[in-house]
Amino acid sequence: xxxxxxxxxxxxxxxxxxxxxxxxxxxxxxxxxxxxxxxxxxxxxxxxxxxxxxxxxxxxxxxxxxxxxxxxxxxxxxxxxxxxxxxxxxxxxxxxxxxxxxxxxxxxxxxxxxxxxxxxxxxxxxxxxxxxxxxxxxxxxxxxxxxxxxxxxxxxxxxxxxxxxxxxxxxxxxxxxxxxxxxxxxxxxxxxxxxxxxxxxxxxxxxxxxxxxxxxxxxxxxxxxxxxxxxxxxxxxxxxxxxxxxxxx
Amino acid sequence: xxxxxxxxxxxxxxxxxxxxxxxxxxxxxxxxxxxxxxxxxxxxxxxxxxxxxxxxxxxxxxxxxxxxxxxxxxxxxxxxxxxxxxxxxxxxxx
Numbered sequence: 001x002x003x004x005x006x007x008x009x010x011x012x013x014x015x016x017x018x019x020x021x022x023x024x025x026x027x028x029x030x031x032x033x034x035x036x037x038x039x040x041x042x043x044x045x046x047x048x049x050x051x052x053x054x055x056x057x058x059x060x061x062x063x064x065x066x067x068x069x070x071x072x073x074x075x076x077x078x079x080x081x082x083x084x085x086x087x088x089x090x091x092x093x094x095x096x097x098x099x100x101x102x103x104x105x106x107x108x109x110x111x112x113x114x115x116x117x118x119x120x121x122x123x124x125x126x127x128x129x130x131x132x133x134x135x136x137x138x139x140x141x142x143x144x145x146x147x148x149x150x151x152x153x154x155x156x157x158x159x160x161x162x163x164x165x166x167x168x169x170x171x172x173x174x175x176x177x178x179x180x181x182x183x184x185x186x187x188x189x190x191x192x193x194x195x196x197x198x199x200x201x202x203x204x205x206x207x208x209x210x211x212x213x214x215x216x217x218x219x220x221x222x223x224x225x226x227x228x229x230x231x232x233x234x235x236x237x238x239x240x241x242x243x244x245x246x247x248x249x
Numbered sequence: 250x251x252x253x254x255x256x257x258x259x260x261x262x263x264x265x266x267x268x269x270x271x272x273x274x275x276x277x278x279x280x281x282x283x284x285x286x287x288x289x290x291x292x293x294x295x296x297x298x299x300x301x302x303x304x305x306x307x308x309x310x311x312x313x314x315x316x317x318x319x320x321x322x323x324x325x326x327x328x329x330x331x332x333x334x335x336x337x338x339x340x341x342x343x
Contacts, residue, residue: 015314016314025313184310
Protein backbone atom coordinates (compact mmCIF):
# COMPACT_ATOMS: atom_id res chain seq x y z
CA UNK A 1 0.00 0.00 0.00
CA UNK A 2 1.40 3.35 -1.08
CA UNK A 3 0.31 6.49 0.73
CA UNK A 4 -1.33 8.75 -1.84
CA UNK A 5 -2.49 11.54 0.40
CA UNK A 6 -1.67 12.53 3.94
CA UNK A 7 -1.54 15.66 6.06
CA UNK A 8 1.39 17.88 5.14
CA UNK A 9 4.00 18.84 7.77
CA UNK A 10 3.35 22.59 7.76
CA UNK A 11 -0.30 22.08 8.66
CA UNK A 12 -0.31 21.51 12.43
CA UNK A 13 -1.92 18.32 13.62
CA UNK A 14 -4.79 19.89 15.53
CA UNK A 15 -8.53 20.41 14.98
CA UNK A 16 -9.64 23.77 13.53
CA UNK A 17 -12.32 26.03 15.00
CA UNK A 18 -14.06 26.53 11.65
CA UNK A 19 -17.69 25.59 11.03
CA UNK A 20 -18.37 22.30 9.20
CA UNK A 21 -17.85 22.76 5.45
CA UNK A 22 -15.90 26.04 5.73
CA UNK A 23 -13.45 26.75 2.92
CA UNK A 24 -10.74 28.15 5.22
CA UNK A 25 -9.59 24.64 6.12
CA UNK A 26 -9.03 23.79 2.45
CA UNK A 27 -7.19 27.08 1.82
CA UNK A 28 -4.93 26.54 4.86
CA UNK A 29 -4.05 23.10 3.60
CA UNK A 30 -3.24 24.37 0.10
CA UNK A 31 -0.92 27.05 1.49
CA UNK A 32 0.79 24.47 3.74
CA UNK A 33 1.26 22.12 0.79
CA UNK A 34 2.63 24.90 -1.43
CA UNK A 35 5.13 25.92 1.29
CA UNK A 36 6.26 22.32 1.81
CA UNK A 37 6.59 21.61 -1.91
CA UNK A 38 8.73 24.69 -2.44
CA UNK A 39 10.77 23.93 0.70
CA UNK A 40 10.48 27.46 2.09
CA UNK A 41 9.04 26.65 5.52
CA UNK A 42 12.05 28.01 7.40
CA UNK A 43 12.00 31.42 5.74
CA UNK A 44 8.31 32.09 5.31
CA UNK A 45 6.44 34.65 7.39
CA UNK A 46 2.65 34.70 7.22
CA UNK A 47 0.21 37.40 8.22
CA UNK A 48 -3.11 36.35 9.74
CA UNK A 49 -6.15 38.57 9.09
CA UNK A 50 -8.88 39.83 11.33
CA UNK A 51 -11.88 37.67 10.60
CA UNK A 52 -12.70 33.99 10.95
CA UNK A 53 -9.13 33.06 10.01
CA UNK A 54 -7.66 35.18 12.82
CA UNK A 55 -6.31 32.00 14.42
CA UNK A 56 -4.53 30.87 11.24
CA UNK A 57 -1.25 31.06 13.19
CA UNK A 58 -2.51 28.15 15.29
CA UNK A 59 -2.82 25.95 12.22
CA UNK A 60 0.14 26.86 10.02
CA UNK A 61 3.54 25.88 11.37
CA UNK A 62 5.44 28.89 10.00
CA UNK A 63 6.30 32.21 11.63
CA UNK A 64 3.13 34.25 11.70
CA UNK A 65 2.00 37.64 12.90
CA UNK A 66 -1.44 39.03 13.53
CA UNK A 67 -2.01 42.61 12.38
CA UNK A 68 -4.71 45.26 12.59
CA UNK A 69 -7.81 44.86 10.46
CA UNK A 70 -6.98 45.28 6.76
CA UNK A 71 -3.41 46.43 7.35
CA UNK A 72 -1.72 43.20 6.32
CA UNK A 73 -0.28 44.54 3.01
CA UNK A 74 1.14 47.57 4.84
CA UNK A 75 2.85 45.41 7.49
CA UNK A 76 3.97 42.95 4.81
CA UNK A 77 5.59 45.83 2.90
CA UNK A 78 7.71 46.71 5.91
CA UNK A 79 8.61 43.09 6.55
CA UNK A 80 9.61 42.45 2.93
CA UNK A 81 11.65 45.64 2.62
CA UNK A 82 13.60 44.94 5.78
CA UNK A 83 13.96 41.18 5.14
CA UNK A 84 14.14 40.79 1.36
CA UNK A 85 15.26 37.15 1.64
CA UNK A 86 12.11 36.14 3.53
CA UNK A 87 8.94 34.96 1.81
CA UNK A 88 6.06 37.09 3.04
CA UNK A 89 2.46 36.12 2.46
CA UNK A 90 -0.77 37.55 3.79
CA UNK A 91 -3.95 35.59 4.22
CA UNK A 92 -6.96 37.88 4.12
CA UNK A 93 -10.70 37.57 4.01
CA UNK A 94 -13.09 39.77 2.05
CA UNK A 95 -14.02 41.89 5.06
CA UNK A 96 -10.34 42.44 5.71
CA UNK A 97 -9.02 42.98 2.18
CA UNK A 98 -12.04 44.28 0.27
CA UNK A 99 -13.65 46.46 2.93
CA UNK A 100 -11.38 48.10 5.51
CA UNK A 101 -8.11 47.20 3.77
CA UNK A 102 -8.90 48.24 0.19
CA UNK A 103 -6.55 51.22 0.34
CA UNK A 104 -3.68 49.08 1.65
CA UNK A 105 -3.98 46.38 -1.00
CA UNK A 106 -4.32 48.85 -3.87
CA UNK A 107 -1.29 50.83 -2.73
CA UNK A 108 0.77 47.71 -2.07
CA UNK A 109 -0.05 46.64 -5.64
CA UNK A 110 0.73 50.03 -7.13
CA UNK A 111 4.10 50.13 -5.34
CA UNK A 112 4.82 46.69 -6.86
CA UNK A 113 5.66 45.15 -3.50
CA UNK A 114 6.98 41.60 -3.72
CA UNK A 115 4.21 39.96 -1.73
CA UNK A 116 1.93 36.98 -2.05
CA UNK A 117 -1.65 37.61 -1.04
CA UNK A 118 -4.22 34.87 -0.57
CA UNK A 119 -7.65 36.49 -0.62
CA UNK A 120 -10.55 34.39 0.66
CA UNK A 121 -13.85 35.68 -0.70
CA UNK A 122 -16.96 34.25 0.95
CA UNK A 123 -19.28 37.20 0.19
CA UNK A 124 -20.21 37.91 3.84
CA UNK A 125 -18.64 39.08 7.08
CA UNK A 126 -18.42 35.63 8.63
CA UNK A 127 -16.95 36.32 12.06
CA UNK A 128 -19.37 39.06 13.09
CA UNK A 129 -22.56 37.27 12.12
CA UNK A 130 -23.02 37.24 8.37
CA UNK A 131 -23.55 40.93 7.57
CA UNK A 132 -23.28 42.29 4.03
CA UNK A 133 -19.70 42.68 2.80
CA UNK A 134 -18.60 44.73 -0.24
CA UNK A 135 -18.32 41.42 -2.10
CA UNK A 136 -21.89 40.29 -1.36
CA UNK A 137 -23.54 39.50 -4.70
CA UNK A 138 -26.68 41.30 -5.87
CA UNK A 139 -29.83 39.72 -4.47
CA UNK A 140 -28.01 37.83 -1.73
CA UNK A 141 -29.80 37.77 1.61
CA UNK A 142 -27.57 38.56 4.60
CA UNK A 143 -28.19 39.77 8.16
CA UNK A 144 -28.13 43.41 6.98
CA UNK A 145 -29.75 42.97 3.54
CA UNK A 146 -32.84 41.03 4.46
CA UNK A 147 -34.58 41.61 1.14
CA UNK A 148 -31.47 40.83 -0.85
CA UNK A 149 -28.70 43.26 -1.80
CA UNK A 150 -29.84 45.99 -4.17
CA UNK A 151 -27.44 47.94 -6.35
CA UNK A 152 -29.13 51.25 -5.60
CA UNK A 153 -28.49 52.06 -1.98
CA UNK A 154 -26.29 49.09 -1.12
CA UNK A 155 -23.91 49.18 -4.05
CA UNK A 156 -22.48 46.66 -6.48
CA UNK A 157 -20.20 43.78 -5.49
CA UNK A 158 -16.57 44.87 -5.44
CA UNK A 159 -14.40 42.90 -7.84
CA UNK A 160 -10.95 43.19 -6.35
CA UNK A 161 -9.20 41.05 -8.96
CA UNK A 162 -10.45 43.16 -11.88
CA UNK A 163 -9.56 46.29 -9.93
CA UNK A 164 -5.97 45.19 -9.29
CA UNK A 165 -5.36 43.62 -12.69
CA UNK A 166 -5.16 47.06 -14.34
CA UNK A 167 -2.28 48.12 -12.09
CA UNK A 168 1.17 47.48 -13.60
CA UNK A 169 2.56 46.67 -10.14
CA UNK A 170 0.39 43.58 -9.80
CA UNK A 171 2.00 40.80 -11.81
CA UNK A 172 -0.13 37.78 -11.12
CA UNK A 173 -3.86 37.89 -10.42
CA UNK A 174 -5.99 34.77 -10.47
CA UNK A 175 -9.46 33.93 -9.21
CA UNK A 176 -10.12 30.32 -8.24
CA UNK A 177 -12.59 28.42 -6.14
CA UNK A 178 -12.84 25.30 -4.01
CA UNK A 179 -16.28 23.99 -5.01
CA UNK A 180 -15.04 20.63 -6.30
CA UNK A 181 -11.78 18.63 -6.23
CA UNK A 182 -10.78 19.83 -9.73
CA UNK A 183 -11.10 23.46 -8.64
CA UNK A 184 -9.17 22.74 -5.44
CA UNK A 185 -6.32 21.38 -7.57
CA UNK A 186 -6.36 24.52 -9.75
CA UNK A 187 -6.35 26.70 -6.65
CA UNK A 188 -3.35 24.84 -5.31
CA UNK A 189 -1.50 25.38 -8.57
CA UNK A 190 -2.32 29.10 -8.43
CA UNK A 191 -1.20 29.49 -4.80
CA UNK A 192 2.00 27.60 -5.50
CA UNK A 193 2.70 29.77 -8.54
CA UNK A 194 2.12 32.91 -6.49
CA UNK A 195 4.71 31.72 -3.95
CA UNK A 196 7.08 30.67 -6.72
CA UNK A 197 7.05 34.17 -8.20
CA UNK A 198 8.16 35.62 -4.88
CA UNK A 199 10.79 32.92 -4.35
CA UNK A 200 12.25 33.71 -7.77
CA UNK A 201 12.27 37.41 -7.07
CA UNK A 202 9.65 38.50 -9.60
CA UNK A 203 8.98 42.16 -8.92
CA UNK A 204 5.36 42.76 -8.17
CA UNK A 205 2.39 41.65 -6.15
CA UNK A 206 0.73 38.32 -6.74
CA UNK A 207 -2.81 37.76 -5.51
CA UNK A 208 -4.94 34.63 -5.59
CA UNK A 209 -8.62 35.10 -4.84
CA UNK A 210 -10.37 31.98 -3.59
CA UNK A 211 -14.17 31.83 -3.73
CA UNK A 212 -14.92 29.98 -0.53
CA UNK A 213 -18.18 28.75 1.05
CA UNK A 214 -19.68 30.07 4.28
CA UNK A 215 -22.46 27.52 4.86
CA UNK A 216 -23.38 28.95 8.27
CA UNK A 217 -24.17 32.50 7.14
CA UNK A 218 -25.42 31.60 3.69
CA UNK A 219 -27.90 29.40 5.63
CA UNK A 220 -27.13 26.38 3.47
CA UNK A 221 -25.78 22.88 3.88
CA UNK A 222 -22.09 22.56 2.92
CA UNK A 223 -23.05 20.72 -0.27
CA UNK A 224 -25.58 23.41 -1.26
CA UNK A 225 -23.03 26.13 -0.51
CA UNK A 226 -20.55 24.56 -2.93
CA UNK A 227 -23.30 24.37 -5.56
CA UNK A 228 -24.20 28.03 -4.95
CA UNK A 229 -20.59 29.09 -5.61
CA UNK A 230 -20.61 27.16 -8.88
CA UNK A 231 -23.98 28.41 -10.10
CA UNK A 232 -24.43 31.91 -8.63
CA UNK A 233 -21.23 33.35 -7.26
CA UNK A 234 -19.15 32.65 -10.36
CA UNK A 235 -21.57 34.80 -12.40
CA UNK A 236 -20.43 37.87 -10.46
CA UNK A 237 -16.88 36.64 -9.89
CA UNK A 238 -15.84 34.77 -13.05
CA UNK A 239 -13.01 32.32 -12.45
CA UNK A 240 -9.75 32.50 -14.31
CA UNK A 241 -6.36 34.10 -14.56
CA UNK A 242 -6.71 37.85 -15.03
CA UNK A 243 -3.04 38.58 -15.26
CA UNK A 244 -0.26 36.09 -15.76
CA UNK A 245 3.47 36.31 -15.38
CA UNK A 246 5.95 33.87 -16.88
CA UNK A 247 9.20 33.21 -15.12
CA UNK A 248 12.06 33.63 -17.58
CA UNK A 249 14.41 31.24 -15.74
CA UNK B 250 -11.66 -12.04 -1.06
CA UNK B 251 -12.71 -8.48 -0.48
CA UNK B 252 -9.22 -7.45 0.44
CA UNK B 253 -7.86 -8.78 -2.80
CA UNK B 254 -10.24 -6.66 -4.86
CA UNK B 255 -9.48 -3.50 -2.97
CA UNK B 256 -7.28 -1.02 -4.81
CA UNK B 257 -7.51 1.87 -2.39
CA UNK B 258 -8.05 2.50 1.26
CA UNK B 259 -8.91 5.64 3.18
CA UNK B 260 -8.64 6.31 6.88
CA UNK B 261 -10.86 9.03 8.36
CA UNK B 262 -10.09 10.47 11.79
CA UNK B 263 -13.74 10.29 12.87
CA UNK B 264 -13.16 12.03 16.20
CA UNK B 265 -12.08 15.16 14.34
CA UNK B 266 -14.64 14.94 11.53
CA UNK B 267 -17.32 17.65 11.61
CA UNK B 268 -19.71 15.77 9.34
CA UNK B 269 -19.93 18.42 6.62
CA UNK B 270 -20.50 15.65 4.07
CA UNK B 271 -18.38 17.14 1.26
CA UNK B 272 -16.46 13.85 0.91
CA UNK B 273 -19.77 12.00 0.61
CA UNK B 274 -20.84 14.03 -2.45
CA UNK B 275 -17.47 13.99 -4.23
CA UNK B 276 -16.81 10.25 -3.83
CA UNK B 277 -17.25 8.75 -7.33
CA UNK B 278 -17.78 5.27 -5.84
CA UNK B 279 -20.31 6.34 -3.19
CA UNK B 280 -18.28 4.52 -0.58
CA UNK B 281 -18.51 7.20 2.13
CA UNK B 282 -21.63 7.72 4.24
CA UNK B 283 -22.50 9.82 7.27
CA UNK B 284 -22.47 7.71 10.42
CA UNK B 285 -25.55 7.25 12.60
CA UNK B 286 -23.48 7.58 15.73
CA UNK B 287 -22.06 10.88 16.88
CA UNK B 288 -18.45 11.41 17.88
CA UNK B 289 -17.17 13.05 21.08
CA UNK B 290 -17.82 16.54 19.73
CA UNK B 291 -21.43 15.72 18.87
CA UNK B 292 -20.97 15.67 15.11
CA UNK B 293 -22.09 12.76 12.95
CA UNK B 294 -18.83 11.87 11.19
CA UNK B 295 -18.18 10.41 7.76
CA UNK B 296 -17.81 6.67 7.73
CA UNK B 297 -16.09 4.66 5.07
CA UNK B 298 -16.82 1.45 3.26
CA UNK B 299 -13.44 0.61 1.74
CA UNK B 300 -14.66 -2.16 -0.58
CA UNK B 301 -15.24 0.09 -3.60
CA UNK B 302 -12.43 2.54 -2.88
CA UNK B 303 -10.02 3.14 -5.75
CA UNK B 304 -7.74 5.53 -3.84
CA UNK B 305 -8.56 8.51 -6.08
CA UNK B 306 -8.14 10.89 -3.10
CA UNK B 307 -11.05 13.16 -4.12
CA UNK B 308 -12.39 13.02 -0.56
CA UNK B 309 -9.02 14.00 0.90
CA UNK B 310 -8.67 16.90 -1.55
CA UNK B 311 -12.03 18.43 -0.61
CA UNK B 312 -11.85 17.68 3.15
CA UNK B 313 -11.66 21.04 5.00
CA UNK B 314 -10.19 19.39 8.09
CA UNK B 315 -7.47 17.44 6.21
CA UNK B 316 -8.19 14.34 8.28
CA UNK B 317 -8.46 11.80 5.47
CA UNK B 318 -5.45 9.68 4.67
CA UNK B 319 -5.46 7.81 1.35
CA UNK B 320 -3.50 4.70 0.46
CA UNK B 321 -3.42 2.96 -2.89
CA UNK B 322 -2.35 -0.56 -3.69
CA UNK B 323 0.69 -0.96 -5.89
CA UNK B 324 0.04 -4.65 -6.29
CA UNK B 325 -1.00 -5.01 -9.93
CA UNK B 326 -2.89 -8.25 -9.31
CA UNK B 327 -5.13 -6.50 -6.81
CA UNK B 328 -5.71 -3.55 -9.18
CA UNK B 329 -6.44 -5.89 -12.08
CA UNK B 330 -9.01 -7.83 -10.12
CA UNK B 331 -10.66 -4.56 -9.13
CA UNK B 332 -10.80 -3.55 -12.80
CA UNK B 333 -12.79 -6.63 -13.76
CA UNK B 334 -15.73 -5.64 -11.64
CA UNK B 335 -16.11 -2.04 -12.66
CA UNK B 336 -14.09 0.67 -14.39
CA UNK B 337 -11.97 2.46 -11.87
CA UNK B 338 -9.99 5.68 -11.89
CA UNK B 339 -6.79 3.67 -11.82
CA UNK B 340 -7.77 2.14 -15.15
CA UNK B 341 -8.30 5.56 -16.69
CA UNK B 342 -4.89 6.71 -15.57
CA UNK B 343 -3.01 3.62 -16.76
